[in-house]
Amino acid sequence: MSSLPVVLHNARIVDGTGAPPVADGVLVIEGALIRWCGPADEAPDDPGLRRATRVDLGGRTVCPGFIDAHVHFALPGPVESPLAGAAEPVSYRTLKVIERLRVTLHNGVTTARDLMGLDAGFRRAVAERRIAGPRLLVAVSMLSQTAGHADFRLPSGVDALATAVTFPGSPAGLVDTVDDIRTRVRELVAAGADCVKLAASGGVTSPHDQPEWLGLRPEMIRAAVEEAEAYGGLPVAVHAIGEAGIAAAVRSGVRSIEHGYALTDELRAEMAERGQFLVPTLLETMIDPDPSSVPAAVHAKAVHWHRVAQESVARSVEAGIRVAMGTDAGLIAPHGQNLKELGLLVRIGGMTPLQAIRAATSEAADLCAVGDATGSLVAGKAADLVVCGTDPLDDIDSLADPAQVHAVLKEGRVAIDRAGVLASAGLPDLVP
Numbered sequence: 001m002s003s004l005p006v007v008l009h010n011a012r013i014v015d016g017t018g019a020p021p022v023a024d025g026v027l028v029i030e031g032a033l034i035r036w037c038g039p040a041d042e043a044p045d046d047p048g049l050r051r052a053t054r055v056d057l058g059g060r061t062v063c064p065g066f067i068d069a070h071v072h073f074a075l076p077g078p079v080e081s082p083l084a085g086a087a088e089p090v091s092y093r094t095l096k097v098i099e100r101l102r103v104t105l106h107n108g109v110t111t112a113r114d115l116m117g118l119d120a121g122f123r124r125a126v127a128e129r130r131i132a133g134p135r136l137l138v139a140v141s142m143l144s145q146t147a148g149h150a151d152f153r154l155p156s157g158v159d160a161l162a163t164a165v166t167f168p169g170s171p172a173g174l175v176d177t178v179d180d181i182r183t184r185v186r187e188l189v190a191a192g193a194d195c196v197k198l199a200a201s202g203g204v205t206s207p208h209d210q211p212e213w214l215g216l217r218p219e220m221i222r223a224a225v226e227e228a229e230a231y232g233g234l235p236v237a238v239h240a241i242g243e244a245g246i247a248a249a250v251r252s253g254v255r256s257i258e259h260g261y262a263l264t265d266e267l268r269a270e271m272a273e274r275g276q277f278l279v280p281t282l283l284e285t286m287i288d289p290d291p292s293s294v295p296a297a298v299h300a301k302a303v304h305w306h307r308v309a310q311e312s313v314a315r316s317v318e319a320g321i322r323v324a325m326g327t328d329a330g331l332i333a334p335h336g337q338n339l340k341e342l343g344l345l346v347r348i349g350g351m352t353p354l355q356a357i358r359a360a361t362s363e364a365a366d367l368c369a370v371g372d373a374t375g376s377l378v379a380g381k382a383a384d385l386v387v388c389g390t391d392p393l394d395d396i397d398s399l400a401d402p403a404q405v406h407a408v409l410k411e412g413r414v415a416i417d418r419a420g421v422l423a424s425a426g427l428p429d430l431v432p
Helices: 090-106 120-127 160-165 178-190 218-230 243-250 265-274 296-318 340-347 353-359 362-367 396-400
Strands: 006-013 022-030 033-039 053-056 061-064 066-071 109-114 135-138 196-199 236-240 256-259 277-279 385-388 405-410 413-417
Touching: 066 362, 090 109, 090 120, 090 405, 090 413, 120 135, 178 218, 196 218, 218 236, 218 243, 236 243, 243 256, 243 265, 265 296, 277 362, 340 353, 340 396, 353 362, 353 396
Parallel strands: 006 053, 006 061, 066 109, 109 135, 196 236, 236 256, 256 277
Antiparallel strands: 006 022, 022 033, 061 385, 385 405, 405 413
C-alpha cells in the first residue's frame, strides 16, 4: 500500500456521529486509516498532503461503512430452503457463504455481526483478505433450552441447526441448567466467539415453541451474562420476541434485545435507563414466508408477529432506546439488501434519515464493541466508507439500490468501485 495519503474532496460528508452533514468536505486516507475528516476550509495544509493524490468526488455523499448487527450468512434467505445445507458437503456450503459475504460488502456493509452460523475461521479469512467480506464478528452458536428457539431437531431425528446451519466443531446450542450454560459460554469463548447469542423467548421459525413463551429462564440468562463479563466483557445479544422473554433478558442485564416486538412501555423505560440496545430487524418482517413452503403454524406466527413488530418499533424509538441496525438477513430477508433497513427505520420507526444512518454506523459499532475501530468518519479509525450516488438524507431508500452505492472502501482498500470514482486514487484492491 502506498505511503502517500489520498485526499477525497468536493464531498458531502455524513460522518455517522449524528452531526449535521458537511456540505463541502474533505476526507484524508493514509494507509488503512482516516487521517482527517471535516470541512474543506479547515483541512490541514502540510507538506505531506501537498504531495497527496487528490480525488474529486463531484459532490457525492460519503458515509461510514455500514454495520449490520444481526445477520446469518450460513442461511440462504428466500432463494432456497434453510434446510438445503443438510444435503450439501461442508465445502459447498462454505463456497455459498463466501458469495453472500462478497455481495453484502459490495452493497455497503463493511462490518457484520453473525449471530449464529459462522465460526471463527470465516472471520480469520476475511481479516487476512483471503476472501472479500465485511469485518466479521461471530457468535458461532445460539443457546436455548430443549424445546426452545435453538432446538431444531426434526421428527426424523436430524438436528437441522447442526447439519444445515452451523459448521462442524461449533459448540452445541442446547443448555438446560445453569451449569450447562456456564460451560457452554466458556466453550464459545474457546471457539473464538465475539459475542454470546441467547434465546429468551420462542421464535417464529422454531418448531417446538411460540414467541410469547419464556425461553431461557432468568437465572440462566444471568449466568450467561456473568460468564460473558468474566471473559473480556463479551456483549450478550438476546433473541426475544414476546414480553416474558424480553423482560427476563432486560432485567438480567444483557447488552441487546434482538427483535423486541412485544416491548411494553415499562420495559422500554428500563431499556432506555440501562442503555441497552434494540435491534428491530424490520426487514425480515416485510416478508411473510410462502405458505406453500413452510408449516402452517410457522406462517401463522410470521403473519401475527411481523404485524406486532411494525406496530411496536416507533414507540421504542420515541422512548429513547438506543437502536442499532440489524436485518436478520439469511433467515427470510435476502443477503445484499441490508440497507433497505434504513428506509424502514425512517418510515416505520419514525427516525430521521440522519438517525437511521447513525443506527447503522456509530451506534451499531458501539453495540458490537468495535466503536474504537470503525463506525464513524473520525481521524484514527479505519477507512471504511461508502460513496453514495445520491444524497441519502434526501432519499434514504436510494441506498437500497446497489447502483447508488458507487464505491465501498474497507480499511483503505477498494472493495468495489462501480462508478469508477476512485480509479485515479491509486488505492489497492481489498482482495488481490
